[in-house]
Amino acid sequence: MKAPGSQRVSQDAFVAARRAHWQQLDQLLLQNKALHRLHPDLIATVGRLYRMVCADVMRARGAGYGQDIVAHLDLLAARAHNRLYRATPYRISRLWALVAREFPRTLRESWRFLAAASALFVLPLLVGVVACLTDPDLATAVVPRGQLEMLAEAYAEGFGGGRSESVDASMTGFYVYNNVGISFRVFATGIFFGLGSVFFLVSNGISIGATLGYVISAGAGRSIVTFIMGHGAFELTAIVISGAAGLRMGYALVRTEGLTRLGSLRRQGPAVARLAVGAAIMLGIAAFIEGFWSPSGVADEIKWATAAGLWLLVMAYFVFAGRGEEGAP
Amino acid sequence: MNVAGPSRRGVAYGIDLLIRVLIFVALWFVAALAGVDIDFEAVSTGVQLVVLFTLEWGYYILFESLWNGQTPGKRAMSLRTVKEGGYPLTLFDVVLRNLLRGADWLPAFNVVGLVVMAFDSRFRRLGDLVAGTMVVSESGRSIGAALTIAPPLSAAELEVVPASARLSGAEMDALESFLRRVGTLNPVREHELAQMVAPMFAERLGVRHADPVRFLAALFVRAGGHVVAPPTPPRRGSRTQQATIATHDWRPS
Numbered sequence: 001m002k003a004p005g006s007q008r009v010s011q012d013a014f015v016a017a018r019r020a021h022w023q024q025l026d027q028l029l030l031q032n033k034a035l036h037r038l039h040p041d042l043i044a045t046v047g048r049l050y051r052m053v054c055a056d057v058m059r060a061r062g063a064g065y066g067q068d069i070v071a072h073l074d075l076l077a078a079r080a081h082n083r084l085y086r087a088t089p090y091r092i093s094r095l096w097a098l099v100a101r102e103f104p105r106t107l108r109e110s111w112r113f114l115a116a117a118s119a120l121f122v123l124p125l126l127v128g129v130v131a132c133l134t135d136p137d138l139a140t141a142v143v144p145r146g147q148l149e150m151l152a153e154a155y156a157e158g159f160g161g162g163r164s165e166s167v168d169a170s171m172t173g174f175y176v177y178n179n180v181g182i183s184f185r186v187f188a189t190g191i192f193f194g195l196g197s198v199f200f201l202v203s204n205g206i207s208i209g210a211t212l213g214y215v216i217s218a219g220a221g222r223s224i225v226t227f228i229m230g231h232g233a234f235e236l237t238a239i240v241i242s243g244a245a246g247l248r249m250g251y252a253l254v255r256t257e258g259l260t261r262l263g264s265l266r267r268q269g270p271a272v273a274r275l276a277v278g279a280a281i282m283l284g285i286a287a288f289i290e291g292f293w294s295p296s297g298v299a300d301e302i303k304w305a306t307a308a309g310l311w312l313l314v315m316a317y318f319v320f321a322g323r324g325e326e327g328a329p
Numbered sequence: 330m331n332v333a334g335p336s337r338r339g340v341a342y343g344i345d346l347l348i349r350v351l352i353f354v355a356l357w358f359v360a361a362l363a364g365v366d367i368d369f370e371a372v373s374t375g376v377q378l379v380v381l382f383t384l385e386w387g388y389y390i391l392f393e394s395l396w397n398g399q400t401p402g403k404r405a406m407s408l409r410t411v412k413e414g415g416y417p418l419t420l421f422d423v424v425l426r427n428l429l430r431g432a433d434w435l436p437a438f439n440v441v442g443l444v445v446m447a448f449d450s451r452f453r454r455l456g457d458l459v460a461g462t463m464v465v466s467e468s469g470r471s472i473g474a475a476l477t478i479a480p481p482l483s484a485a486e487l488e489v490v491p492a493s494a495r496l497s498g499a500e501m502d503a504l505e506s507f508l509r510r511v512g513t514l515n516p517v518r519e520h521e522l523a524q525m526v527a528p529m530f531a532e533r534l535g536v537r538h539a540d541p542v543r544f545l546a547a548l549f550v551r552a553g554g555h556v557v558a559p560p561t562p563p564r565r566g567s568r569t570q571q572a573t574i575a576t577h578d579w580r581p582s
Contacts, residue, residue, distance in 0.1 A: 064498035064501060066505060066554070067502050067505050067506065068505075075331075075467065078415065078465070078467065079467055081415060082397060082398070082409060082411065082415075082417060082467075083397075085416065085417055094420075180382055180385075180386065181385065181386075181431075184386060184428050184431050185431040185432075187428055187431070188428055188429045188430070188431030188432035188433075188455075189431065189432050189435065190432075191429060191432045191455050191459060192432065196432065196435075249459070262458060265458070265459060266459075266461055269421075269425065269459060269460065269461065270421065272425070272459075273421035273422075273424060273425045273460075274421070276424060276425065276428050277420070277421065277424050280386070280424065280428070283382075284382070287382050
């Protein structure tokens with residue numbers, strides 16, 4: 001082994017000898033083109049050059065060459081690595097496996113969290129409805145009065161006679177955006193030891209219940225229930241599932257089973273991610289239904305039948321999908 | 330890999346935010362025009378919903394999964410999201426870290442995320458912690474630009490340091506970092522910084538030094554710091570009396 005100080009000449013020699021390879025790799029990476037679209041020979045070249053650079057980084061580090069060289073090679077290796085080892089493209093089959101098996105299985109496996117999330121959401125919702133049916137003014141405690149009146153008015157008009165575009169488009173847009181956002185927030189805030197999920201589940205249950213109760217007592221019950229039930233099969237359930245995912249995440253932080261908190265969280269990561277992705281897909285579906293179907297002028301009876309069908313479908317999916325097949329969840 | 334700090338990530342965030350707002354405004358105009366023309370409200374409502382939904386929650390997920398951990402903002406700032414081991418992200422990682430923006434954003438303007446980042450050695454926000462990801466910098470192409478000492482070291486200055494001077498790799502790194510900053514700092518501050526270590530080296534080598542900055546430069550050269558003759562002769566003085574510290578122009582331009 002040579003002392004660090006005796007490398008003066010060999011650094012020059014090293015750079016001179018390797019430089020062409022580095023430049024070649026840099027040029028190939030600069031093309032900024034998906035690697036698999038390059039000529040097969042070039043792909044092999046990138047792989048070869050990448051391994052060379054990895055070795056060069058180690059040599060440069062070990063020999064105590066200049067920082068700039070080490071840093072440059074480090075970066076070059078990192079860039080090549082990220083291009084070579086990019087994640088496998090998201091195959092449809094992978095998504096299908098999630099939807100067909102993994103998501104419903106994970107749901108059933110986390111039934112305790114689902115039960116807790118359902119209770120935290122549905123009970124306040126029912127309380128809100130009942131309370132505001134008895135005294136509509138109570139609703140103003142949780143939802144601004146102006147908003148309530150606007151809603152009651154809008155639903156009183158119904159959907160058959162064509163709604164005024166400017167008001168409704170923005171209003172519905174706001175609520176979907178809001179509800180989807182709520183759902184994701186219910187999940188995300190589970191990181192605060194589950195407390196965020198609890199808070200948002202309860203508070204959203206109350207305000208949705210209060211709004212429902214207010215609008216129903218204002219005489220537009222049929223209209224709002226008809227409106228909500230269709231996409232509700234996906235949206236309300238997705239909020240609960242998001243809550244369950246958030247609670248599971250928070251619980252992993254509380255009950256670590258001997259791991260560090262971060263380690264415990266990581267262990268639950270895949271399951272939590274499956275729930276979150278599944279809920280996100282359901283919210284996507286809900287957004288489409290809420291955007292296209294719920295405000296449409298289709299007769300109420302057809303909407304009810306559709307809503308009933310959707311609820312049955314979703315429930316059957318939760319209970320039966322992915323059963324009886326072997327393999328990891 | 331260099332972990333990226335909050336400031337560059339903040340700029341990337343700003344760029345992405347701007348792009349999202351612009352997309353929304355543009356599409357809103359299109360949707361509004363279409364709605365007025367077609368007078369078919371369900372369509373324009375639906376379009377608006379999908380756009381909002383996509384921009385708010387889908388933008389990051391879409392780009393980070395399609396562009397291997399980059400968004401337009403991150404690409405502009407040469408940042409990339411990777412797994413902690415440097416591996417590329419999977420779809421689940423992308424979704425997890427981006428849904429948790431909801432928690433990082435709280436109570437307003439990413440305060441929680443910033444606080445968490447401040448306490449983490451790798452500047453990970455909550456989403457990164459849960460998904461096991463981090464944001465790394467891929468820039469730094471300016472590293473390796475010529476390291477020059479102005480005016481060039483004279484032979485006399487070099488003679489002060491014995492040719493047998495040997496420094497550890499860490500010491501050489503520290504000297505190189507310092508010499509690269511010479512000229513960008515206030516001269517007084519440069520002197521001050523150099524004075525902190527120069528006596529230590531001088532004592533070890535058993536020599537006396539005058540200007541600490543020049544001494545450190547000479548030490549770096551004598552201890553095997555990367556020295557080459559300048560590609561073109563210096564303008565002043567003869568080459569036999571002067572040595573210029575310069576790195577090769579080995580970096581691909």
